[in-house]
Amino acid sequence: MSLAKRIIPCLDVRDGRVVKGVQFVDIRDAGDPVEVARRYDAEGADEITFLDITASSDNRDTIIHVVEAVAETVFIPLTVGGGIRKVEDIRRLLNAGADKVAINTAAVFNPDLVSEASAKVGSQCIVVAIDAKRVSAEGETPKWEIFTHGGRKPTGLDAVEWAKEMVKRGAGEILLTSMDRDGTKQGFDLELTRAISDAVPIPVIASGGVGNLQHLADGVTEGKADAVLAASIFHFAEYTVGEAKEYMREHGIEVRMP
Amino acid sequence: MTQKIAVIDYGMGNLRSVVKALEFVADNKADILLTDKPEVVAAADHVVFPGQGAARDCMQALRNTGMDEVVAEALKTKPFLGVCMGLQVLMTHSEENGGTDLLNLFEGEVRRFPDSFHAERLKVPHMGWNTIREVQQGHPLFKGIHDDSHFYFVHSYYVTPADPTLTAGETDYGVTFTSAIARDNVFALQSHPEKSADAGLQLLRNFISWDGQA
Numbered sequence: 001m002s003l004a005k006r007i008i009p010c011l012d013v014r015d016g017r018v019v020k021g022v023q024f025v026d027i028r029d030a031g032d033p034v035e036v037a038r039r040y041d042a043e044g045a046d047e048i049t050f051l052d053i054t055a056s057s058d059n060r061d062t063i064i065h066v067v068e069a070v071a072e073t074v075f076i077p078l079t080v081g082g083g084i085r086k087v088e089d090i091r092r093l094l095n096a097g098a099d100k101v102a103i104n105t106a107a108v109f110n111p112d113l114v115s116e117a118s119a120k121v122g123s124q125c126i127v128v129a130i131d132a133k134r135v136s137a138e139g140e141t142p143k144w145e146i147f148t149h150g151g152r153k154p155t156g157l158d159a160v161e162w163a164k165e166m167v168k169r170g171a172g173e174i175l176l177t178s179m180d181r182d183g184t185k186q187g188f189d190l191e192l193t194r195a196i197s198d199a200v201p202i203p204v205i206a207s208g209g210v211g212n213l214q215h216l217a218d219g220v221t222e223g224k225a226d227a228v229l230a231a232s233i234f235h236f237a238e239y240t241v242g243e244a245k246e247y248m249r250e251h252g253i254e255v256r257m258p
Numbered sequence: 259m260t261q262k263i264a265v266i267d268y269g270m271g272n273l274r275s276v277v278k279a280l281e282f283v284a285d286n287k288a289d290i291l292l293t294d295k296p297e298v299v300a301a302a303d304h305v306v307f308p309g310q311g312a313a314r315d316c317m318q319a320l321r322n323t324g325m326d327e328v329v330a331e332a333l334k335t336k337p338f339l340g341v342c343m344g345l346q347v348l349m350t351h352s353e354e355n356g357g358t359d360l361l362n363l364f365e366g367e368v369r370r371f372p373d374s375f376h377a378e379r380l381k382v383p384h385m386g387w388n389t390i391r392e393v394q395q396g397h398p399l400f401k402g403i404h405d406d407s408h409f410y411f412v413h414s415y416y417v418t419p420a421d422p423t424l425t426a427g428e429t430d431y432g433v434t435f436t437s438a439i440a441r442d443n444v445f446a447l448q449s450h451p452e453k454s455a456d457a458g459l460q461l462l463r464n465f466i467s468w469d470g471q472a
Contacts, residue, residue, distance in 0.1 A: 003386050071275065121271075123383070
């Protein structure tokens, strides 16, 4: 037996409610985050990630209350991303019951935040979220660039180099999203996943593009990811987390069966 | 009288999850007291000793708060549960921070995981769900937990007790390491029961009802 590969359902939370939508279009209310988190926990989720997409800064505190409520009854690791700008934001989430926070845009514009945060709260709490897009043409050596603002703004930063830089600054884990695949249901960008996973000594969570269970397995076997994250296949009840684990186990991947 | 369970707070990070998980399994039948006061620990029936962060910071915090002596006393007298750094600091010495002297309540070194094992590269920290193989089978804290159950780990260092009979559980990650120790009224584990779903909650439930006899 060895370290299990993790399956992480991701919940989009807006104003304290779970929302689902296809590529953020047609967003609908999908319930109480506590109930959804409990269901995923019961199905055997290894962690739960909450992505706070609250638009108004007036409602920023709602995610704190969500984390507090979930942490009362769900005893697996909880990660929160979205809107994190300062060490104080991180501290508040950890105190509310989060185990890790995912820093995305702020890491790009203020990489010192990653250094400062990991020194203060420990690397194990700091996930750096990387949104990458392929910028090489077909047939060229593959190359990916970091994009911000939901994949709209290029930064000029090379994704592999950026990942290494984040490790140097104390990141404990990388949450890697392919912006080319996100929402497409065509599977992870496996080449990207593999490139980042080979380049860094810390765990990599693959994200973006999962449409079926084979995609999850591919992320581990071909992408060399340590964990796989998916939102819509679990939200829309196409598959349960338990079915995903069963599938991965049948394909020779070690998973934790609840 | 309601049973009192003291969770020792020596200023090393967030202990909310540990307290919440204990409250959840205690189900109002025990008081969970997060405390930095020696007299509260002394008056408690059970003691939980958590910890996170770097070895040197932990030791400094323990000495500054006087909790080093409180821990040593509790470890002799009551059902005692060490978690994560609360296991490591019971040992003699750690490789962390260029070498750090620990509480030396059990003889043993704390070592860092190798960066590679055979040709395979290991990711450090060891983060995620791994299994605990029960070495002291039938220990009361393993009651109702299947052998080789998965627990949640986050750590870069592991303990190597000088006395192999101290080992209660083992885990494989490149090396086979001691992931739980037990002796008399003391049990300590490297993983986080408060984040280990049903297996972890069962271990905490077992601890609460434990009389300290192995």
